[in-house]
Amino acid sequence: MIIEKIELENFMCYAGKSSMEFTEGINVIIGDNGYGKSKLYDAFYWVMYDQIFVPEKKEFQNTRAVKSKIISDKAKADAKDGKISTLVSITFHNLEKDNVYILERKYNVNIKDGKIVETNDSEFTIMKKDLSYLNAKMVNDEEEKRRIVSSILPPHIKDYLWFQGEQVESIIDFNKHDSLTKAINVLSSITRYDELKEIASASAKSGNNEYDREVKRLSKDIGKSEQLETEKERLKVFIQELLVDEKEAKDNLSRAEERCEALLSKISDATKVSEFQQKKKYILEQLNELNENLNEEQTSFHRKMFRNKWVLKGTESLHAEFSNRYLAFENIKLKKVAEIRAKEAAEDAVAKKLQTRLPLDVPEPIYVQRMLDEQKCLVCDREAMKNSDAWNKIKELIDRPDKKVKTANDEAISKQNFTDDFKRLYQNGLALTHRIEEIDTDIKDTLKKINNINTKIREANNEMKKVEDDIQKVLSDTSQTVESAENIIAEYSIQNKYVKDFMDKLNKLTQQLEYNKNNLKSVKEQLKDLVTGEIPRWLIEKRNVLNDFETVAGTTRERVFNNLIAQLEKETNSLYEAMTSGNKSARGSIKLRRLPNGNYMPEITDNNGVPLLGSNTSNLILVKLSAIMAIISAKSNDGVVSFYTLITDAPTSVFGEDYTIGFCKTISKVYRQSIIMSKEFYKNQSLRTELMTNSEIKIGKVFMITPSILESERDNRNNLSTKIEALN
């Protein structure tokens, strides 16, 4: 669709009838500040959307609000009683199908007794020609009208095609989730993936609920189940709250990071600061690792008191004392046993001896007793006086068995036998005393380790401080005025502190989340443990499938989104490089860096991907402009936007003269038609000449507008009109 012409009647500063015709290529409207460029932009906007931009309020307002201010003051002043109106009409031509649409908006008022009587609304009409040479027919159906307006400039991309220079900063905010998603969505429908995520989440939730209900039902202890369920719910709610806090912390962190980098960008001594930044990053990584190590050591330190038996430090004497007593105890026992054994042996010896003389019970005891009583040996019939050797020898025969019985009794030496107990205590102590020897060194080593880590942490912190001081110094050295230097430093410090604070907060939240998630897991396990019987296979499978689905939906969305970001980055880069190619001071390529909250930040980097700080504001605006244009151009296969016209008011004023030609070259290549309002060409004659003669610029029509009264003399606007002069 090409815009062939615009016709204005009594619109703002364009008193009377004016018109401009446009062709393919880059059409430029040149005029100084206040000459009417923005009002022309307003004219385009007004026809399509019934709104104009009110600079005092910095916002778009409807005709209803603005009313007769739209009408040229001159026309109002000259008018007699009766009707006056303002009218703007744009002719669109679809070159492929050769059909034409004429969109016209009109606003009427009545003048009665010199006073203006407003109507409320403007009138909007569309005339259509199926072929350009046919007569135009009015489109009456409201639905059809809306469709035509939509197809000329689809709502979801209009912001990226018709915009004012001062809006460039805010059209895409990469660090605002909605703004970023909206832009990405133009490239390809990411919202589909978001919807699928919703479906997956909802399904997973219901699947998990069903599973949990079954677990509860099969529980062998309903009371305990209930308790655990309540705990589970509490944890879930708490985790949700933590997630909300986490998101907020991430957002805050991202914003602070962004701010920091933006501040650093205001410096021209870029490389030095960049180096320091790298160093700082490295130190931070080290610090993190060290802190983790320290934590580990400290937590296990306490356990070592018992696990490594440190509590036994210096208690060897206890074992020594015990050993003595134990050994003494054992000795005594052994002695006793030895005594008994000796006694037994002696008795055995005696018994043996007796055995060689006569077998047991030979002669029988009654006879032996008789011999003793008669004090006479009945065998050899000789005297055996009592207590004589002979008499004693006879007595031995009877004593034999008694002695044996007695020793049997002596065998039960003691009532208890605690040898095993004491032995165990002894051996246990022995094993531990070997460990005791090592304790001192063990403790020393551990303390030394902890000390080392602490020292390293201190050193790293010092280094960090030094680097930050260096950064500050560079900041102050290279700022323009003392004031701005102080401001930058002050704000940088603040933002830097925010970054640290938010990182700490995020850290804490992450830990809390992990702790609570673990608790939740443990509660769920306990619930599961209470289950008797079997949960049906299909239910287990269902739950698993739905959870997998939820995961996949999330990761796929991320993957698709990141691919689109990559696509956008690539296209933005090619536009940026094209626009800056003629400029020696601008170098580098654009990277979209991912922020903690999942949004992105555009950066200009060198060949190694290191951020090029010291890029001045113009460059950054160019980056944003490139991105805005990339969104539309990335969609078309050949990178050329054929169906929509770029209309932008004063884009060049945001990035200055140096880039103007580069900008125009690129625009004319990327857009089949564009309409640019610019002041750069007004003062700078050579620039104007270059614009119109440079072979690389596909130039369309060029107009110069001049007001009848200069702005400085405009107390009375009643004579204000604008002259339009075609320069080619």
Added chain:
Amino acid sequence: MELLKKIKDREPEYDSANEELITKFTVVQGGRAGTAGESASWEQGKHFSTKYEIYMYAALLGLKNDYRLALKPSIDKSKFIPIKSWQPSDLAEYVIMGVFAKSEIDFNELENKDDKEVEKEILSFKKLLEEYANGGFDKIRAKLESSPTFFDNNDNCFIDLLDE
């Protein structure tokens, strides 16, 4: 192993006056899902995970310094779990060994006693253990009184106490 088994079935007591001290340095268990892990103990600034741990420590402190302190004869005493449940068990046995080492019990004589008398000896053994632990607690308390900051921000405080 009758003797050890009988000893380990006992639940030693301590003066309730020591309760505050114990709580100060010991993680109090919730008795629910998720017993205090290592990091939780560390973060709470507690040095001991269980009561028996600090009890063993106190007993060893008392034994090492040969410091016995009789428990108050009043009923104001608290118990906790039996020795057989103390972990690690080799440390618990070391403590038992230590008490035997310091005790007046004649090992050999002990073997000559009948079951009832052995029970009596075990009871006095338990009492001995409690007295040494009590001594240990007193040492800790004294240190806390004389240098309150000794235990703050000092990871090795209990190790250092063993050294003194």
Added chain:
Amino acid sequence: MTKENIFKTYLEDPLLIEKEHISKEKIDKLKFIDQTGVKLIEVIKLAINGCVDGESEGVTSRKINQYLNR
């Protein structure tokens, strides 16, 4: 994006192979219309169909549930 386009992006997810729902060779040849008998993939199809056809979330959810209840 066509339903098949969306489907293909889901098939690229490593989880499908990691959790052995389906093999890589099969994935490469898979078309939206094929019946796989792999529950996760069929669920994805149900969701894509419902979403693109403008079904309400509740209806799609119910269909998924019914499919998995068998």
